[in-house]
Amino acid sequence: QIRLTESGGASVQAGGSLRLSCAATGPYYRTACMAWFRQAPGKEREGIAVIYSAGGTTAYADTVKDRFNISKDNDVNILFLQMNNLKPEDTGMYFCAALRPANCPPATLSLLLTADFDYWGRGTQVTVSS
Helix, strand or coil: CCCEEEECCCEEECCCCEEEEEEECCCHHHHCEEEEEEECCCCCCEEEEEEECCCCEEEECCCCCCCEEEEEECCCCEEEEEECCCCHHHCEEEEEEECCHHHCCCCCHHHHHHCCCCEECCCEEEEEEC
C-alpha cells in the first residue's frame, strides 16, 4: 500500500511562488508515475502535471505550462511541484497521486493528466489573492 502526504500549501499574493511536496511511502520504483491534480471550489478536478521519474519525462496542462515544474527525488521518494507566477485562478486544493507500477509508464505520458490514479493524498490548500 502506498501512502501519500502533501505539504507546502499556503496563502500567497498573485505573482508569488510556492513549492509543494508529496512524501510517498514505499520504494521509489513503485511510484515512478506520479502527478499533481487540483480542484477549485465548484469545479472538477484538473490534472496539471505528471512525471515518469524513471525516464525523467514530464507533461503539463496548458493552464500551468511554463509556470509550474514537477520533479521527484527518488532517493527520498518525494514529489515536488514548484509553482511560479501564481494567479488567483490557481487557487484550490492540490493533490498528489501515484499510479500502480503495472500501468506505468503509458504510451503517451500526457494521457495521465486525465487518467484515474490508484493512490491519492489528502491534499494541501493553495490560495492566491489578487
